[in-house]
Amino acid sequence: MSKNPPNYISTTNACKLCTPLGASLAFKGIEGAVPYLHGSQGCATYMRRYIISHYNEPIDIASSSLSEKHAIYGGGANLKLGLMNVTQKYRPQLIGIATTCLTETIGDDVKSLLCEYDKEVEGEKPIMIHVSTPSYSGTHMEGFHNAVTSVVKALAGRDGEQDMGSGVINILPGFVSPADIRYLKEIAADFPLKATILPDISDTMDGAAAEFYEKIQPGGTPISAIAAMNSSVGSIEFGHTMGKDSSGVLLAEKFGVENTRMPIPMGISATDTFFDCLSRLSGLPIPEKHQAERGRLVDAYVDSHKYIYGKKAIVYGEEDLVVGLTAFLAEIGVMPVLCASGGKSGKLAEMIQQVTADVLPEQPQVHEGMDFYEISEMAEELAPDLLVGHSKGYPLAQKLSIPIIRVGFPIHDRMGGQRILHIGYRGAQQLFDVVVNACIAKKQSDSPVGYSYM
Amino acid sequence: MELLKDREKQIYRTGKEPFALSCDKDSLAGAVSQRACVFCGSRVVLYPIADAIHLVHGPIGCAVYTWDIRGALSSGPELHRLSFSTDLQELDVIFGGEKKLKRALFELIERHSPKAAFVYSTCIVGIIGDDVDAVCREVAGKTNIPVIPVKSEGFMGNKRAGYTAACNAMDQLIGTGDTTGISPYSINILGDFNLAGEIWLIREYFERMGVEVVANITGDGRVADLQRAHGAALNVVQCSGATMELAQIMEDKYGVPFFHVSYFGIEDMAQALYDVAEHFKNPEIMEKTRQLVKEELESLLPKLAFYKKALQGKKAAIYVGGSFKAFSLVKTLRLIGMNVVMVGSQTGTEQEYRELAEITDPGTVIVDDANALELTSFLEEQKVDLFVGGVKERPIAFKLGVGFCDHNHERKEILAGFSGMLNFAQEVYASVMSPVWRFTYQNGASRGKKSDITIANPNE
Numbered sequence: 001m002s003k004n005p006p007n008y009i010s011t012t013n014a015c016k017l018c019t020p021l022g023a024s025l026a027f028k029g030i031e032g033a034v035p036y037l038h039g040s041q042g043c044a045t046y047m048r049r050y051i052i053s054h055y056n057e058p059i060d061i062a063s064s065s066l067s068e069k070h071a072i073y074g075g076g077a078n079l080k081l082g083l084m085n086v087t088q089k090y091r092p093q094l095i096g097i098a099t100t101c102l103t104e105t106i107g108d109d110v111k112s113l114l115c116e117y118d119k120e121v122e123g124e125k126p127i128m129i130h131v132s133t134p135s136y137s138g139t140h141m142e143g144f145h146n147a148v149t150s151v152v153k154a155l156a157g158r159d160g161e162q163d164m165g166s167g168v169i170n171i172l173p174g175f176v177s178p179a180d181i182r183y184l185k186e187i188a189a190d191f192p193l194k195a196t197i198l199p200d201i202s203d204t205m206d207g208a209a210a211e212f213y214e215k216i217q218p219g220g221t222p223i224s225a226i227a228a229m230n231s232s233v234g235s236i237e238f239g240h241t242m243g244k245d246s247s248g249v250l251l252a253e254k255f256g257v258e259n260t261r262m263p264i265p266m267g268i269s270a271t272d273t274f275f276d277c278l279s280r281l282s283g284l285p286i287p288e289k290h291q292a293e294r295g296r297l298v299d300a301y302v303d304s305h306k307y308i309y310g311k312k313a314i315v316y317g318e319e320d321l322v323v324g325l326t327a328f329l330a331e332i333g334v335m336p337v338l339c340a341s342g343g344k345s346g347k348l349a350e351m352i353q354q355v356t357a358d359v360l361p362e363q364p365q366v367h368e369g370m371d372f373y374e375i376s377e378m379a380e381e382l383a384p385d386l387l388v389g390h391s392k393g394y395p396l397a398q399k400l401s402i403p404i405i406r407v408g409f410p411i412h413d414r415m416g417g418q419r420i421l422h423i424g425y426r427g428a429q430q431l432f433d434v435v436v437n438a439c440i441a442k443k444q445s446d447s448p449v450g451y452s453y454m
Numbered sequence: 455m456e457l458l459k460d461r462e463k464q465i466y467r468t469g470k471e472p473f474a475l476s477c478d479k480d481s482l483a484g485a486v487s488q489r490a491c492v493f494c495g496s497r498v499v500l501y502p503i504a505d506a507i508h509l510v511h512g513p514i515g516c517a518v519y520t521w522d523i524r525g526a527l528s529s530g531p532e533l534h535r536l537s538f539s540t541d542l543q544e545l546d547v548i549f550g551g552e553k554k555l556k557r558a559l560f561e562l563i564e565r566h567s568p569k570a571a572f573v574y575s576t577c578i579v580g581i582i583g584d585d586v587d588a589v590c591r592e593v594a595g596k597t598n599i600p601v602i603p604v605k606s607e608g609f610m611g612n613k614r615a616g617y618t619a620a621c622n623a624m625d626q627l628i629g630t631g632d633t634t635g636i637s638p639y640s641i642n643i644l645g646d647f648n649l650a651g652e653i654w655l656i657r658e659y660f661e662r663m664g665v666e667v668v669a670n671i672t673g674d675g676r677v678a679d680l681q682r683a684h685g686a687a688l689n690v691v692q693c694s695g696a697t698m699e700l701a702q703i704m705e706d707k708y709g710v711p712f713f714h715v716s717y718f719g720i721e722d723m724a725q726a727l728y729d730v731a732e733h734f735k736n737p738e739i740m741e742k743t744r745q746l747v748k749e750e751l752e753s754l755l756p757k758l759a760f761y762k763k764a765l766q767g768k769k770a771a772i773y774v775g776g777s778f779k780a781f782s783l784v785k786t787l788r789l790i791g792m793n794v795v796m797v798g799s800q801t802g803t804e805q806e807y808r809e810l811a812e813i814t815d816p817g818t819v820i821v822d823d824a825n826a827l828e829l830t831s832f833l834e835e836q837k838v839d840l841f842v843g844g845v846k847e848r849p850i851a852f853k854l855g856v857g858f859c860d861h862n863h864e865r866k867e868i869l870a871g872f873s874g875m876l877n878f879a880q881e882v883y884a885s886v887m888s889p890v891w892r893f894t895y896q897n898g899a900s901r902g903k904k905s906d907i908t909i910a911n912p913n914e
Contacts, residue, residue, distance in 0.1 A: 009557040010557075010561050010562050011514065011517070011538070011540070012536055013536060014517065014518045014537065014539060017515065018514055020515070021515070040491050040577055040609040041489055041608075042608045045491070046494065049519070052845055052846060056849055056852070058850055058853060060486045062483075062484045063483065063484070064483050065480060066609050068609055068611070070609070071577075071581065071609045079483070081483045082483030082484030083484060084484065085458055085484030085485055089827055101578045102608070105547060105578055105582065134547075135513040136543055137543070139514075207853075209895065213834065215827060373536075
């Protein structure tokens with residue numbers, strides 16, 4: 001059903017970010033970790049600025065600060081100096097080193113350089129994890145997933161098989177919000193289940209006010225927990241568009257930890273799948289509290305369904321988020337007309353088909369490798385009622401005079417991006433109310449009557 | 455505080471030892487500098503030229519992190535707010551990006567009919583060796599618009615080198631337009647980026663004085679204005695780092711004299727207008743200037759008195775991109791009763807730091823290219839009430855329970871000019887006086903201190 005998308009040479013207003021940004025955020029979800037970019041100074045500063053504008057939290061990303069002579073003769077010396085300085089200043093448990101287009105292209109062999117560093121430098125050293133993230137290949141999501149996989153590859157099973165008891169699982173949530181992670185922890189605790197959630201940005205990127213400034217924000221997945229991930233009874237991995245070398249697959253192949261991949265649990269159907277899986281892995285029933293939450297959500301769906309039925313939506317952003325959002329919108333009666341992503345997994349259309357086939361009479365147009373110029377061009381013909389995605393869609397929403405439902409990353413034009421809840425029954429409830437009220441508000445503000453009932 | 459050894463020489467405390475501060479150095483690896491790169495320097499200077507396309511030649515990151523990055527307003531076209539990229543992929547890196555660049559330029563020029571195109575080289579372009587100059591020449595020849603390469607490979611120096619690249623790019627436009635009809639009492643405004651519409655305010659002042667503004671460089675900038683900018687009688691340069699080299703080039707090539715001004719704060723704003731009036735040695739212009747300053751101050755000063763009283767004796771710290779702005783901020787903060795106890799910048803020069811040391815009180819920390827942890831410890835040590843800085847400095851202040859004034863380039867409030875002074879005072883007041891600080895631990899709150907907060911650990 002998909003028409004041919006516009007196919008331009010240039011990119012205008014990209015709907016993706018670069019790989020090292022995703023890797024930096026993933027490293028921020030590990031306890032005591034400092035992200036480090038092996039490249040020129042600008043990359044780290046730009047990403048910090050971009051990330052701060054969403055989370056309103058300090059994020060220190062170190063850099064090799066390479067200059068011209070390093071680009072010619074190699075950046076090894078600066079890498080080592082930088083690692084030494086970060087170690088001295090931050091006393092991190094772990095340094096997550098992501099490369100950049102510069103160092104990938106000049107051919108710095110980071111792996112060997114780290115071996116050399118290990119031999120040359122005396123004393124206590126943090127764990128060094130290296131991930132290759134040339135920014136000309138993939139998006140921030142590849143950077144994110146590859147960083148997580150590098151961490152699991154280096155640490156899981158490090159201390160051999162652990163006796164964890166039966167109730168420990170791994171949750172690999174991908175790139176969700178701090179609020180989402182906090183909620184995942186609550187769900188696990190309610191079962192009760194012990195869950196190692198990797199990465200965990202719930203405190204590091206949404207920290208509480210504290211008396212003293214911490215050089216490295218507290219929180220994150222403890223390294224000991226990552227090391228024990230090989231001994232969990234199973235892994236749940238959100239997202240279907242990452243490659244075969246995901247961390248869940250790695251744990252399954254290397255250690256036989258059963259891996260269940262599922263879409264990000266957005267909306268009732270996907271969340272049911274998630275709770276069923278938790279129930280199966282724990283051998284425990286779904287806690288009453290969450291059943292009740294589901295019940296209220298169904299009640300809310302019924303109360304408000306007619307305000308949104310048949311509304312046309314354009315959904316954009318990271319591929320896995322787009323899949324989750326599309327499933328949610330489809331089940332509440334909103335009609336996704338275009339699902340667009342800057343990513344290019346080659347799996348987006350298939351995944352959307354899988355999660356919506358039973359509810360959507362007609363599949364939406366699904367396009368990978370899109371930018372906002374192309375989305376905007378298609379929007380003119382599609383005449384959507386809603387945009388659903390991050391804040392960079394705002395200029396399009398303004399042009400079309402339609403509401404934008406802000407989800408995901410980045411939210412640069414509103415406060416509280418870190419607190420948006422997307423997943424589970426509770427996330428669906430919040431998103432649902434936002435969508436319904438956006439439609440009601442639009443009708444109200446377009447009307448000259450000024451009515452005070454719906 | 456424990457300093458990295460290589461950083462010690464970039465910090466000075468006023469009044470103790472004779473002035474000595476090392477600056478204009480590459481950032482130290484691993485220090486988490488607040489600086490960006492060469493590309494950033496170029497991109498932000500040329501950014502407000504609104505009828506040109508700004509094509510970033512490289513992988514997607516450089517373009518996407520600078521999309522709509524500044525609050526630089528345009529009175530007409532808004533091409534500057536779009537983020538164009540060649541989005542280089544692995545194969546382009548292997549086989550070269552010239553073909554893609556050429557096709558992208560033709561595509562964008564046909565689509566948008568810009569008055570010029572700027573092509574920014576990023577790190578990778580410098581490494582793979584694309585002949586950007588040749589592509590630009592070819593496309594310029596076929597499209598009949600200036601297509602100008604900006605040599606802004608990120609690793610080729612710091613932000614300052616980016617300013618140079620931007621000035622060299624603008625130099626290629628200047629001198630190519632018709633200058634007939636330009637008044638002998640005419641200026642170019644250099645180094646104002648029209649954040650929140652500031653350049654419109656400044657232009658209005660000059661117009662009230664009877665001075666013609668030929669080109670805005672670069673706030674609300676236009677290619678055609680730049681092309682005839684050499685016909686102006688004087689260059690008035692703000693933000694010394696960004697456009698000073700262009701002023702120097704224009705003096706050497708076209709004999710246009712220049713001087714520095716600042717539009718922040720009453721004293722500097724008035725001085726800027728008087729300096730221009732003085733330059734033209736025209737009694738009528740001088741009289742109009744006096745009248746203007748008088749009118750503005752009569753309205754402003756009574757309003758400021760309230761803020762000065764409220765903020766008297768509060769302590770402030772400053773960390774900005776260029777240290778020239780820091781001078782005005784020191785004076786401005788004093789004007790509203792505050793004491794400056796720390797001042798630093800990403801790219802200041804030795805001369806600027808020396809002068810800062812001269813005008814600040816004993817004990818003031820002066821710092822070049824500070825990093826996040828240094829800033830944190832200075833703010834803690836000096837017990838400040840307000841931090842003035844940009845986006846990256848904001849969360850540091852807030853985590854320390856300190857008020858913050860956004861003096862960044864994405865702000866939506868005018869801080870320049872006489873009316874900007876009032877906005878500045880209001881913003882400082884709003885942050886310093888907010889009741890929310892009662893709940894932060896640094897300001898005396900005790901409920902829920904760290905010992906009471908436990909971070910949920912799933913493995914416990």
